[in-house]
Amino acid sequence: MTADSTRPTSTSSTAIVNIASLVTNDPSLGDGTSLGLIQDAAVVIDGDRVSWVGESSKAPATDNRVDAAGRAAIPGFVDSHSHLVFAGDRTREFNARMSGRSYTAGGIRTTVAATRAAADDVLDANLVRYLDEALRQGTTTFETKSGYGLTVEDEARALRIAARHTEEVTFLGAHIVPPDFADDPAGYVGLVTGEMLDACAPHARWVDVFCEKGAFDGDQARRILTAGKAKGLTPRVHANQLSYGPGVQLAVELDAASADHCTHLTAEDVDALAGSATVATLLPGAEFSTRAEWPDARRLLDAGATVALSTDCNPGSSFTSSMPFCIALAVRDMGMTPDEAIWSATAGGAAALRRTDVGRITPGARADLALLDAPSHVHLAYRPGVPLVDAVWQRGVRRR
Numbered sequence: 557m558t559a560d561s562t563r564p565t566s567t568s569s570t571a572i573v574n575i576a577s578l579v580t581n582d583p584s585l586g587d588g589t590s591l592g593l594i595q596d597a598a599v600v601i602d603g604d605r606v607s608w609v610g611e612s613s614k615a616p617a618t619d620n621r622v623d624a625a626g627r628a629a630i631p632g633f634v635d636s637h638s639h640l641v642f643a644g645d646r647t648r649e650f651n652a653r654m655s656g657r658s659y660t661a662g663g664i665r666t667t668v669a670a671t672r673a674a675a676d677d678v679l680d681a682n683l684v685r686y687l688d689e690a691l692r693q694g695t696t697t698f699e700t701k702s703g704y705g706l707t708v709e710d711e712a713r714a715l716r717i718a719a720r721h722t723e724e725v726t727f728l729g730a731h732i733v734p735p736d737f738a739d740d741p742a743g744y745v746g747l748v749t750g751e752m753l754d755a756c757a758p759h760a761r762w763v764d765v766f767c768e769k770g771a772f773d774g775d776q777a778r779r780i781l782t783a784g785k786a787k788g789l790t791p792r793v794h795a796n797q798l799s800y801g802p803g804v805q806l807a808v809e810l811d812a813a814s815a816d817h818c819t820h821l822t823a824e825d826v827d828a829l830a831g832s833a834t835v836a837t838l839l840p841g842a843e844f845s846t847r848a849e850w851p852d853a854r855r856l857l858d859a860g861a862t863v864a865l866s867t868d869c870n871p872g873s874s875f876t877s878s879m880p881f882c883i884a885l886a887v888r889d890m891g892m893t894p895d896e897a898i899w900s901a902t903a904g905g906a907a908a909l910r911r912t913d914v915g916r917i918t919p920g921a922r923a924d925l926a927l928l929d930a931p932s933h934v935h936l937a938y939r940p941g942v943p944l945v946d947a948v949w950q951r952g953v954r955r956r
């Protein structure tokens with residue numbers, strides 16, 4: 557959906573005028589807040605880029621004109637954490653969990669078995685289906701991971717398929733220790749840092765580890781992330797989701813782009829994030845779908861950390877592709893203001909991917925934006941569950 561080079565880009569110019577409220581995420585524009593809000597605004601798109609933003613009455617002449625008729629406009633969402641190369645689903649596991657029963661046969665292994673058994677075109681079609689679903693809800697940039705193959709061939713295959721659709725591809729061979737290595741976790745770490753990394757690195761930008769009790773400990777995670785760095789990949793870490801642990805400190809130590817989940821943080825973890833370039837990516841769909849304790853966004857923001865919001869879309873613990881849903885949860889239950897949540901779902905996600913060309917509507921940025929059937933971005937939290945995304949431009953092309 558984002559990086560498909562075969563996707564047509566527009567060569568003409570288009571002005572979107574009469575935008576009631578425009579979120580630019582450029583503090584030098586508009587009202588001077590971090591959202592850079594402009595009222596009665598217009599955006600001009602030239603090819604695949606934004607070429608002008610300002611007051612609607614001052615919009616320059618263009619080839620085409622779209623009347624937003626008092627709708628709000630926001631940057632397309634940047635979903636910096638998803639797991640979308642998989643087959644099958646886990647309805648029974650979710651149903652059992654929500655019915656108060658434990659479900660011992662489920663878990664990531666169920667998806668690993670279904671994914672290994674699926675043909676390439678099935679995995680690709682499944683991925684496209686969820687990307688289209690996300691696009692309809694305003695997502696124009698997404699990251700996605702391997703992690704349901706857990707063999708050299710299946711991990712490399714997942715990354716090749718992902719790379720057809722996005723440049724933000726993450727090697728997550730260290731998702732769990734697969735059943736075939738249950739008695740030899742050290743052997744699996746050796747595979748991940750050796751032959752599997754060699755096969756996967758050419759198809760990925762990022763390397764990730766699930767650093768958690770029952771998955772990979774701090775020493776194993778350090779080995780895997782360091783090996784990935786040596787192959788040119790940049791770390792990101794599943795950190796401190798289910799319990800306190802070394803993940804956040806390791807992410808900061810290795811200058812990871814992002815520490816993801818951050819649900820169980822000590823004061824030292826919060827300070828480390830606040831004093832680093834590592835973004836704290838919060839994934840409230842996971843806490844929602846597992847009835848778990850919410851991450852404390854307020855604490856991170858007050859300490860000065862950069863916070864991103866993302867879906868963690870995956871068939872087990874967070875089967876939502878909806879950034880508006882995550883915004884509503886973050887505002888309702890995690891102490892974020894509506895302004896902070898929209899920033900984190902756009903510019904914050906871009907920061908978590910170390911991108912400056914997306915997550916903002918400023919001259920030179922990629923022309924990725926959504927029109928809302930509402931007068932303000934605040935409605936994304938104020939009207940939870942309502943499909944407010946009314947039109948989406950991606951790389952300058954209207955996609956819906």
Ligand SMILES: [Zn+2]
Nearest residue numbers: 637639794868
């Ligand atoms: Zn995840």
